[in-house]
Amino acid sequence: MLSRGQGGAERPAPNPAYSVRIHIPPDADAIVESVLADAPGTVARRADEPDVTGARRITLDADGPHTLAWLTRTLARRLGADLLHAQDPVFTAASTGKLTLRVCAATSTGHDVALLDADADRRVVSHLAAHPEQIDRYTGRGHRVALISDASAVLGFEELPADAVLPALESQAVHLRRATGLDVFPLPVATPDVTDIARAVRILAPGFAAAVLVHTRLDRVTVTHAALGPTPPVLLLDTINDGLAPATAAATVNALVNRGLNPLSARVIVVDPAAGGDLAGLLIACGIADLTLFDPFTHSADALHTIADGADLIVDLTAFATPPPGVPVLRARPDTPPAFGATTTGPRPLHALPGLLTAATATRRPITGHARVAAVYALIENTPRNALLPPTDQPGLTAVVAAAATRALDNDPDPDRG
Template structure:
């Protein structure tokens, strides 16, 4: 049966049920009776004749109602009811692969103590060969102190694992690097920096995600002398995507970027965003703090504003003005990433460039990444789709050129 997708159905609230053939129609009826939108998709029957039906609800409340109704009305005909979000999380989302040959005794002997001893002796004499004879050159620590996980308050480090693992999967897919998801039980930003320093011998780079920006800045300052490449999802991800989206949004509304009047709401949440907006050609930029100034002054600026870049989550922005929603804690769904920025627009390419060159990300590299995103954006959109096959290669190439150019200066 072809899938139906009512407006609002969200795969984040999905279940898969197994029912006998005679109960499949009842599943459709129950889904139609739900208080919210539910999409359904049936798979061919299995060897026993049981049918699998995938149901996507629009919210947690609809899913709760749907699950209870299926159990109540179907009774023993509900052979299985599986919440797919928890099924995906229970696998760990990411696993290691063995690169060394292990098919024969000879292969295994190359992983034994005598073999390791020979390589270690060589590396002690020639430390510059570490990346030649180990896997460090393609191993990245993806780290969080759980201080800014989506819209949660401070979490226990282990509770951040689902979000860190998901980001690890995306970075692995786009870069091919070995991404190690590592939440850190760090009481302070200094503790986080210490954790990065302790891991540095085994990784080429560390990326800080789901971590408060002030913690990121403290860690960066503490690690200034550490050889590990250090990136973060705000400065090396969200800020770049938001700057590119602002430029493209103005262009989409036929507003000259050089004459555009842009208001950035809560700019302190955006890291380098203000500088990147200026670097992209925007010259009239107002930095607005709604906590200190309230909302009314922003409305009074409405007749002198062409675009609002909102990192705060305004409930009632001035009507009639394009608003670019860029709140770090609430990234848009993947399907809507052409209209709203996500760190994954730029972060994979910048990470790949830093690893390829062995150089830390610079302001020039971030500006180059902004331009690459703008160039990859189709007319009518603010950003390229995240599954665009040329997205990460374009950002990587632009950042590599900027980093090698910085080194030559």
């Protein structure tokens, strides 16, 4: 793979989210090279082996939308008829739907198919009507997860129509499926009324072991949890309290330890704590007693400078805080997680959520504060030296977080608390 960019100055890294894939004849390589030499930003080039005709496919990753737009225009103009085919990999991936169902039951013979017929179903349904405690044993519900969003908090956009969240919801479903092995179904709900989210959860509950609220405003998540009460009809998690908050708490502790500071005596400031869900409680549970919660919407930047002077760390959930010089900042904006290649330097919901979801579905118990704290310590213990967090694809990460959370749930004297 080659990276190209004008001049010797440091430039942003290429990002596969801004890519174009082209198909060219063998004698067009030189034109592509000349285009890359003139690119206004950084471009990474990956070429497949030539086919039998000598033509090849080349993927070009730009560093952002402006470089990609220039690249697409220039390649079309310079290559002309030599541009055999061009596609945008982002939209190609999105058009697949990203995941699908698979048939688990045997269907290769007539006898197999007969086991899926009405008479067979009638026997199982009759049995489950008399023994409802065995529903998870004789259905797929035990490993089925509903991924629910009302499209009110999608990657920094203003509130969107419900179907517009599908690309982000499908991506999240793929990530959770890969990490947990559970069957995850993306389910956008169209409602202007926050109470309808709880109603949707109740309606869907009979078919799922768990539901996860994602790309939904935190205030709506909170209202939904409250509306469903301490014993919801289905195990209910969300990407802030069960994802971002534990990951950010672990990154906070690691950031202090990496600087040789004792978290028990460190002074930490959280900017916009309302966006962090259970974050403040997790930080206190991890021993950070000197904790200041700063609301940037009611206080000025000057006020932050005043209270942050001499602080050991600022945890910024807005991405806009400007601390005094010399005060380290951990940025953890809920709607803008870091790229997957940078997950050792910033928190993503996928650090903790897959493990907590696995623990909840395995134990059939709701996630508690104790389980989240256990997830925080599991992340801390599995973080590479001098990093803030383990990479989200670190082998065994989901399993160790799930094991820690499961032990906490088994030992929790009050499973409804938390």
